[in-house]
Amino acid sequence: MKKLIRILAIVLCLLTVFSLTVSANNGGMENVSYDTYTYWNGYTNKKLIPARPMFDVDSVWSASSIGVEAFDSLKDIFVSDNGNIYLLDSTKLLVLDSNGNLKQSFTELKDSEGNTYNFENARSVYVSDNTIYISDGTNAQVLLADETGNVFKKILMPASTLIPEDLMFCPTAVTTGLNNDIYVLSEGCFYGAMLFDKDYNFKGFFGANTVVSSVGDFFSNLWDNFFTTDEQRAGKIQKIPYQFTDICTDSDGFVWTSTGVITRWKAQQGQIKCYSPSGVNILKVNSVAKNMSSASFDFSDAGLASDGTLFRVQDFVGIDIDKNGFIYAVDKTYGKVFIYDSDCNALNIFGGGVANGVQEGTFTSASGIAVDDNKIYVIDSSLNTVTVFNKTEYGELVFKADNLTLDGDHEKAAEYWHQVLNMDRNSQVAYRGIAKSLIISENYSEALEYARLGNDKENYSTAFFYVRNEWIMNNFAWLLAVAVAVIALIVALGILKKKKGKIIIKSEGIKNMLIASFKPFVSANNLKYKHQYSTVFGIVILVLYYFTYVSKTLLGGFLHTSFDADTFNSILLLLGSVGVVVLWVICNWAMCVAVSGKSNIKETFAVACCAVVPQVVYNILFIILSNILVIDESGVLTIIMVISMILSFIILCVGTMIINEFDFFKFIGTGIATLIAMAVVIFLCFMLFILFQQVASFVTTVFNEVYYR
């Protein structure tokens, strides 16, 4: 009874610790009606961190502030090379200066034959070389007009065998690239952009999103091929690539695209792409990994929020690239503006409104974005406003510093990065930029500090390599002396022990379990036939295993671990370490007994614990070595891990064979059966858990129904 009370007390204490909760009195940038943040890389998931705004609302333009008749529905905005802002509404096309003053206004365009073209179905505007391109949507044409509004060319649906018969020509966006090629996005066209040369000849389709198939899709297709009729196959929903939502070109003539909602049920990826002239996506992500294709990178906020009926998924509807190659994208669902650099580091994310924005910088239906030197223009097709964001002092510094870093001028960049940090201690790119510059100036110890603060393993590894080597060089003499002394001490102790017959460990059981790693056969025989094992010591080994397993993450070297307090779950780690061993013991004993094995559960447990000893040693070595080795040397850790795994397997194999009096093949058989049994048990536990969850959910629902009614 006393024991029970003690256990209860411990459980209660633990529960108190686990249930301790906090809540934040969140501060904020006081003048802003929305949050600004960035992502930190290097954690299990990308982590949202508040950031100082790089842009601030300068003004909000409306029809009345511009001095024109009310807008019907704003469609698009474009900033030309000469700084003119083209604002397309379904009733007019306006040309404004950067302060929102009206320079020119068109209610229709005319061609030389006197035909007029209004903007009712127009979808986008683009200007290049004094030519205005209007994507005339359902009128199936792209109008090319000069600056006075005279239409001199119409691009219509080309006659080409490359174009599928069922494709409708409904231009939604236009841009021009290298060699004055014209790229046209057409609604419903999943083959990429339609590419025309400077003489308006159709050259083919350019770039396209691809369908990502899962293993499930493969099997589903296989099934369909064998077991379904043509009619059934025709009736199935086909996976087709998602069409681009916007297109633009950068100052080098490369074509950039944005893609909107890809899936509503899971995190998205590949929303932004940059295409080479041959139509290959060349945008690489260097923020979370080296040279990862942007097709595998999620540019939106991680996580999904439900609006009650559907998941509210971020929807990139507009993209623009500034002259320095920084990427700007606008999300319609949440009304957010995302700024990335060309390495796909998220610099700043701001805006909001979630389709209900009534405050400055928030949106009801953000539908287009354009940038010039210092400003971002975002149109809201529901509020019929243009929100002008001005670059802040902080934004100016970040752009300068990041540009210099991307250009390789790290030393000069460091000056700006320091200023950035002075204004925002949460800037990961700043820490990384400074660390890089310090490495170049060979100030490795300081570089270590900044790399660590910036969660930057690459630069940390480089700096650590030099710091470590220098330390070893400086301390080689006494390190050698200590090593010799330790070896001498061990040898001396060994000799002394032999001569004097001193016994350090008295328990034969413990001794036998410890020698299993060196003499698995001897140990297993002693275990079986001399009963030399200790269940208590086995438990100690398991406890040690758990703590070293956890400590691997908590105390392991920065370069070889990725600890994230938000996702770190000690319960899962307990199940993944001790839980697996215990499950093995139960299942293996049951399987062995079923095939006339001679072991009892205590022996099976002891063997399993002996097999865990190499893992404990590996964990301890990992903790020590991961604090010494750099990333390039992580192979050492892998080798130790493999050795420990092999050792564990041998101990398990030999031990199980001997205690059950099995041959090797019988061990393999029972081993496989054990693994299957473990899978079944896990599955059943999982099912029970789900069942319990559903019952709980059902009870809660019933309770809520009764309570709320």
Next chain:
Amino acid sequence: MKKYTNKIFALVISLAVVLSTTGCAEKQATADKPYNAEADINMLDSGLVCENDNYTLSWDSEVNCVILTAKSTGEAWSSIPYDYYSAGAFQGKAGVAMQSPLDISYYTKGVNQIKKLTGYMGAVRKGRVASEKTQNGIKVTYYFDEVEIAVPVYYTLNNNSVSVSIIPSEIEEHDNKICEVSLSPYFCAVANSADNYLFVPSGSGALMYTDARGDARLYEEKVYGADLAQQVYEKFENRQTVRMSAFGAAGNNTGMLGIITDGAESASILAESGNEAVGYSNVYAKFLVRSYNISQVEYSGNEKVKNFWAFADKISPADRYTVTYYPLGQDNANYSSMADIYREYLADKYGMTEKSTDSLLNLEIIGGAFVKKFMLGIPYYSVEKATSIKEAEGIIKELSDKTSSINARLLGFGLSGVNAGKVAGGYKLSSALGNKSQLNSLNAFCKDKGIDLYFDYDILSYNDSGNGFSKNNDCIRTVNGYKANQNIFSISLRNIDETKPQYFILNRKGVNDAAEKLAKKALVDSISLSNIGSAVYSDFSEYEYYNCNGMINTVVDITKLLKENEKTVSFDSANDYAAAVADNITNAPVVSSKDNALDIDIPFYQMVFKGSVSLSNTAINYGVDKQTQFLKAVESGVGLTYSLTENHNNELMETQMSCFVDSLYSNNKSSIIKYVDDYSELFEKVKSAKVSEHIILNQDVRKTVFDNGVTVLVNYGESDYIADGFTVPKCSFTFTEGR
């Protein structure tokens, strides 16, 4: 056996009787008034109702309008805009809108919907309006037969104002239950014109120009912020709370200031400007007379959420809801005069002091945050140090060499740092940040230097039991009877951040007890109270506290109690009632919510409280642009505020609190010194002055005149401002000692 059975039976019966009679007593005492369909409709004839030395109050029974006339000048104001009323052409949409002296909303049981009904459509048009004289005014009852609701409205003439009131307990209803009442929507209105404006108290205050451009521009905001007993599932916007219960309209030599003098805790302020169909722009108050709550219930399996509406069983317990209207004539139809009148009102009602001196430098030093740590894989929470007491002393000492005019506030030095933990941070100093002797040493240093040192306590939000407060029993309840959990919202998706723990709100009795304990246990004599002075909440476990009722009294009583115990009290982002009784206000708002409907921000809050209560704005280093934030302080003559920490690390960063973005002292030191140097000369002249006039010279330039004659011109623009011999450099300021 039989003996026992009889005894148990008798006991059960007795208990049942006792319980049922208790329930009946309570029910009877608070029962809502039934609708009387047979009530007599007596109408008072048009004409003079009452008068005093300054004004006459008249009634026009034709259009149900009260008219206030100044005896000395003959100027008149009425519940229908006077020029419209005197023109007498009540037609179209304008006619309907103007003849609605009140609007109501109500719900029908079983229907998850709140419906609206204007006074004109529901009562006036059908002639269902009764009126009778009262001692200093008139009582007008509007019968909404269609929905069986009757609302009596009292118009009372005061010395220099007229009050419009409703008494919730006098409202009659039947099956349909009244929810909200909008009072005299056009008493505070001006004609649409670019020269006229509405004043709304969003954040520091804002103006809405009333010219007709595009669609009508709408503004609505709950006074003192949302009721914390409401369940919130998503937070899409960062809004500046309405901290003042005043609103106004001015232009064309006439205007009106409205002050919600009773029941501001339950009110919202609404404004509509530039409505072409009506031709007038108006601002008014709406009162919540019956609380309701929309709960989201998630159904398992299909990811669907269903909304459930829950309505309070009883009407508001408030004695009355009143808006008092102060007429503004040709001499004072501007927002500067509105601030003067409002200041006088607060002085009368709460005894706001007449004189106070601000500090040039106001330091908010953050101790630490509660972060998750692990010991051998077992998680625990502890305070991560941002600044220790010793380090705080170092910061204050260093800056005291630059200026002697300093006010310091230690924030987040309790047992849970800046996070909610035990009530009032356990009334203790976190051992991770220092010990009591270090705090005493800092306190002694500050006293010696004449520095006010405030120690911040949160006696409102908590998430851990202790010191006699239970997180299950002492927290407020929602309309549904659930614990009113407070959530942290994701900064990206704006839904509840499940990774961040919830916290709770201490009920009224708990708050009073917490304040009593604080009076005895406070570590220093100057107490800063965060949250309690800036929040209002109901507690639906006690009828007395429905509809946020009595919140003002709670805060005023707490302050009185602390002052009686010789404590100095500072409130953070204080609502007007808290500000009026405080010795110091920190984090005064400097911007509005920046709604698209609002045209320009004004420092109305500073105009009201500057010179009466020691005041400081939100921290300069929290502003997007420090120079702009600095100029905001200069514009209203208040001290400079910085929020500082000595340390920064990734653990603090991962708390996702923006207060750690730019709070490092070493980063801010140079800017503090620069701004102190730039501002000290002017500040010395205005530190005790009141703002007597504030003028918007153009989009970027503001002129502030203080009551001692000092005039400050602030230029927020990117080009120099030159006028009347003055040159105000871009992004800078200049001042003179004459007007």
